[in-house]
Ligand SMILES: Nc1ncnc2c1ncn2[C@@H]1O[C@H](COP(=O)(O)OP(=O)(O)O)[C@@H](O)[C@H]1O
């Protein structure tokens with residue numbers, strides 16, 4: 001059954017619009033009216049397109065979670081506290097209408113929104129002849145400063161939260177299972193499910209990020225495109241280089257089983273695969289003890305994977321990559337990039 005725009009918006013308001021901090025006016029007027037209580041505002045936007053960021057047959061609950069998670073991850077990377085979101089939906093025709101879809105999408109979204117205490121305060125809903133497309137604006141506040149891409153310093157250690165490469169390996173498996181080109185995984189069904197869960201339900205590292213910025217970390221971003229590509233963004237913005245030890249990249253036990261010490265798989269999944277939504281941050285060695293204690297408090301492992309080096313006009317690459325004591329040349333593909 002086809003839905004009409006205003007009926008769908010009313011359902012979105014009912015299923016998704018829960019009460020949030022500082023919301024003077026939420027869904028329903030021409031714009032939201034929000035109270036930042038004197039704190040400064042941090043804003044970010046990310047778009048997800050069917051066929052490019054997710055498979056068109058994704059379960060809407062998984063899509064609801066992931067669409068919010070990737071946006072909250074950008075706020076985490078700034079060290080911001082998420083408060084509000086705006087959601088734009090461009091929906092292609094669907095024979096059975098979007099009633100059940102919105103209900104399922106809302107369940108996935110709210111599972112994370114309630115945990116992160118973030119309220120949907122507005123958006124836009126349109127029909128499209130193109131693929132299903134979601135665009136989310138995430139708004140947060142900061143108490144003191146933020147973490148920036150251009151704030152790395154020579155001698156900083158390069159840290160990563162959690163583990164890298166699980167989602168990229170799961171994406172390969174999903175491609176292969178759909179008869180599309182990809183690398184097959186050699187692992188048990190239990191491992192494959194653990195990887196798939198990382199692909200579908202990324203965890204924005206909000207608590208650790210908030211603690212890190214309060215502890216004086218000034219340089220971070222979130223790893224969405226691939227570790228090497230995203231570290232490159234920090235190095236370019238900061239005008240510096242880095243040394244990275246490939247064997248220090250943190251891997252889940254499931255991914256370790258799939259990689260089985262194979263260099264090509266290490267390069268493909270944890271180094272350049274992307275879709276991780278972990279934080280990469282740089283901090284002086286003097287902060288190491290504090291950071292390890294914060295990570296323990298958050299029950300989130302953090303791993304030092306390299307060091308920031310001075311600029312070198314003679315160096316061909318921005319990263320010196322080592323594996324088992326050997327210097328490696330960088331892979332041609334450093335991570336995900338949209339091409340137009
Ligand atoms: N169409 C656009 N208009 C204005 N700014 C943009 C646009 N696309 C990207 N940006 C800005 O470029 C920067 C890098 O974007 P992006 O690579 O998408 O970051 P991220 O990986 O954190 O989402 C961000 O500050 C973003 O706001």
Ligand SMILES: Cc1ncc(C[n+]2csc(CCOP(=O)(O)OP(=O)(O)O)c2C)c(N)n1
Nearest residue numbers: 046051052053054055224225273274275336
């Ligand atoms: C169906 C499907 N194809 C490919 C990917 C891989 N992929 C798509 S976008 C992306 C990186 C992040 O996307 P982008 O739009 O660059 O987000 P941003 O860096 O702006 O947060 C990756 C790894 C995927 N997750 N799902």
Ligand SMILES: [Mg+2]
Nearest residue numbers: 045046047074
């Ligand atoms: Mg983006």
